[in-house]
Amino acid sequence: MIGDYTFGEFTSILAMQGFAGLILFSVFVLMALGLAIIFGQMGVINMAHGEFMILGAYVTYICSHIVTEYVPGLFPVYFFIAMALAFVAAFALGVLVEWGMIRFLYRRPLDTLLATWGLSLILQQVYRSVFGAREVGVTLPDWMMGSIALTDMIEIPINGLFVMALTLIVSFAVYFILFRSAWGKQVRAVLQNRVMAGAVGINTKRVDALTFGLGCGIAGIAGSAFTMIGSTGPTAGQLYIVDTFLVVVFGGAGSLIGTIASAFTISQAQSTMEFFMSGSMAKVLTLLTVVGILMLRPQGLFTLNIRR
Amino acid sequence: MRDDVPGNTLSVSRRTLLAGIASLPVLAMMGQPLLASDYPTATVNTTGLAVTDDTVKVGILHSVTGTMAISETGSVQAEKLAIEQINAAGGVLGRKIEFIQEDGASDWPTFAEKAKKLLVQDKAAAVFGCWTSASRKAVLPVFEQYNGMLYYPTFYEGLEESPNVIYTGQEATQQILAGIDWVVKEKGAKSFYLLGSDYIWPRTSNKIARKHIEKLGLEVVGEEYYPLGHTQFNSVINKIKLRKPDVIYAIVVGGSNVAFYKQLKAAGIDLAKEKPLLLTISVTEDEILGIGGENMAGAYAMMKYFQSLDNDNNKAFVEAFKKMWGDNIVIGDVTQAAYLGPWLWKAAVEKAGSFDIDKVKAASPGIELTTAPEGYVKIHDNHHLWSKARVGRAKLDGQYEVVYETSDLMEPDPFPEGYQ
Numbered sequence: 001m002i003g004d005y006t007f008g009e010f011t012s013i014l015a016m017q018g019f020a021g022l023i024l025f026s027v028f029v030l031m032a033l034g035l036a037i038i039f040g041q042m043g044v045i046n047m048a049h050g051e052f053m054i055l056g057a058y059v060t061y062i063c064s065h066i067v068t069e070y071v072p073g074l075f076p077v078y079f080f081i082a083m084a085l086a087f088v089a090a091f092a093l094g095v096l097v098e099w100g101m102i103r104f105l106y107r108r109p110l111d112t113l114l115a116t117w118g119l120s121l122i123l124q125q126v127y128r129s130v131f132g133a134r135e136v137g138v139t140l141p142d143w144m145m146g147s148i149a150l151t152d153m154i155e156i157p158i159n160g161l162f163v164m165a166l167t168l169i170v171s172f173a174v175y176f177i178l179f180r181s182a183w184g185k186q187v188r189a190v191l192q193n194r195v196m197a198g199a200v201g202i203n204t205k206r207v208d209a210l211t212f213g214l215g216c217g218i219a220g221i222a223g224s225a226f227t228m229i230g231s232t233g234p235t236a237g238q239l240y241i242v243d244t245f246l247v248v249v250f251g252g253a254g255s256l257i258g259t260i261a262s263a264f265t266i267s268q269a270q271s272t273m274e275f276f277m278s279g280s281m282a283k284v285l286t287l288l289t290v291v292g293i294l295m296l297r298p299q300g301l302f303t304l305n306i307r308r
Numbered sequence: 309m310r311d312d313v314p315g316n317t318l319s320v321s322r323r324t325l326l327a328g329i330a331s332l333p334v335l336a337m338m339g340q341p342l343l344a345s346d347y348p349t350a351t352v353n354t355t356g357l358a359v360t361d362d363t364v365k366v367g368i369l370h371s372v373t374g375t376m377a378i379s380e381t382g383s384v385q386a387e388k389l390a391i392e393q394i395n396a397a398g399g400v401l402g403r404k405i406e407f408i409q410e411d412g413a414s415d416w417p418t419f420a421e422k423a424k425k426l427l428v429q430d431k432a433a434a435v436f437g438c439w440t441s442a443s444r445k446a447v448l449p450v451f452e453q454y455n456g457m458l459y460y461p462t463f464y465e466g467l468e469e470s471p472n473v474i475y476t477g478q479e480a481t482q483q484i485l486a487g488i489d490w491v492v493k494e495k496g497a498k499s500f501y502l503l504g505s506d507y508i509w510p511r512t513s514n515k516i517a518r519k520h521i522e523k524l525g526l527e528v529v530g531e532e533y534y535p536l537g538h539t540q541f542n543s544v545i546n547k548i549k550l551r552k553p554d555v556i557y558a559i560v561v562g563g564s565n566v567a568f569y570k571q572l573k574a575a576g577i578d579l580a581k582e583k584p585l586l587l588t589i590s591v592t593e594d595e596i597l598g599i600g601g602e603n604m605a606g607a608y609a610m611m612k613y614f615q616s617l618d619n620d621n622n623k624a625f626v627e628a629f630k631k632m633w634g635d636n637i638v639i640g641d642v643t644q645a646a647y648l649g650p651w652l653w654k655a656a657v658e659k660a661g662s663f664d665i666d667k668v669k670a671a672s673p674g675i676e677l678t679t680a681p682e683g684y685v686k687i688h689d690n691h692h693l694w695s696k697a698r699v700g701r702a703k704l705d706g707q708y709e710v711v712y713e714t715s716d717l718m719e720p721d722p723f724p725e726g727y728q
Contacts, residue, residue: 020542133377135598147576156573231566274543280532
């Protein structure tokens, strides 16, 4: 492999490939965080996670149109507004879904799988009816599209940096909310012992609704950010769902650290292998590795010790 | 088969060809309407198809729900437009076309089931439909068993020839060979990096491309495939940067397409600089809507039709299409091929003087269409179309500028010898 290239070329490729792995890592964390909260903290298998992401993407699409139409001056920074609105929209829909559907299914995790899968089909068709079956293009401000050339060979994509920064911010926000705020304490209390939490005066239903909403809202942010790197169409959410579950399950349900560790492992394994072989083969090997590790550690990389 | 080449339209220059087309009266498309009374139902329909004294039923079978709806919507719109225009011009053998639309729902068994319904229950005289090869393979046994006619619009990998199907899109050699020759001759390309989504069409097309490139004595420096729906292309982009090919030859489809072009741009590969140059057979104007013109500008596509084609047929077609479906709509290669279906069927029925499937089949080879938006097409004995190959360069506004077209029609060759 090295034989054909000069030393300089080889190091710059290493650097770029490492960076590609980091971008993939950020993408995985961003898309899996919301699911990890819902799956880990509530035990709900949310098959409609991808559709919540696409809701965020469509909100961004609508924002880009409104801004170019009415306030073109804001265009360079509209993306931040769009992400906030994407969070609000996905959060609101999440709370609504929790109230209308999920709360009746808490003791039946497999039924949540079917119900949310049905929900994902419904949402897809709603998007198709509202926005049309074709993919839509989200116009981004110029400053977000280019790359920074460090040397002749090494070029750092700006949208990659953006996703990495966003992932950091969202991860810290989630950490703060769940582990440093009073509300987070309630969430963890409900997770550990629902009856007892109710007995000490925590409104468990409200906690459930807000937790589900938070997970969906983060999915909305992720979807909004992914308009930079992926497609926006009624069924685009399906592209992410498998990887998302893979990351969450491999990391160990219930553990946010596990989710991050698993995203790191999978992304690095995949981008390293992609460099040495064809993309399809890299995927197969990644999945095989994950299957192998899960056979040894069925509970995933990290687990919480909870009394159920 | 060279004597099959239709007349002298081939040798004339593009300019005189255009002038020739322009001089045709626009109403030639409509022709002299035939009267149903001259063709009694009992004689034109001996096999019990859904033909009455004033109507004939046909089927439209595409996905309007599910993942493929993105691609198939344009085909449905084109077929409806063609049917409306044919009806306005007096119908087929004096009979108005009524269509029954079924939804294949992006699910191949559903396609087969709906095809059977259209043939057995509705007795459709022809069906316009399918998009993916998988859906076509699923309905093929149905059409052969119940003897129906299918007009299939998509460019595809070839390796198929059924008496019950008319393939109005290009098979792989028609789409690829001329484009590669052009890029080698005009751009001096020496090395190619082949890239595709991992299923039959990109793999077969890349096989043909690789054989052709190697026959020319040039080099393929990489060939690889990514699973359908893959969204992260940073690794392959790094590999491309490392191998420094003259041409990236990409057949990425669906949602992956958008991710690939956005990331290519973000990684600092400016397609407009043509270093490397990008050549694709999977991005039509339809796909650019999702990718965004600013991410695609400067890339080259090999198609037989672009919305920007400058001829009178196409101008009338684009105008009618926009009038029916809205000003913002774009028209891709497959949409135009789908539009040909009903017109080719009408021509075959009227040549045969009958709706009977066997007579339509027998009449089909040799059918010409001078009114096609892409110019002139003719049905080959192998049920594919003679058509020109063209190369277009993507512009910022999401349209293609035609930079090359073959002077001759390309012969369809679904089983290319030496390329398999």
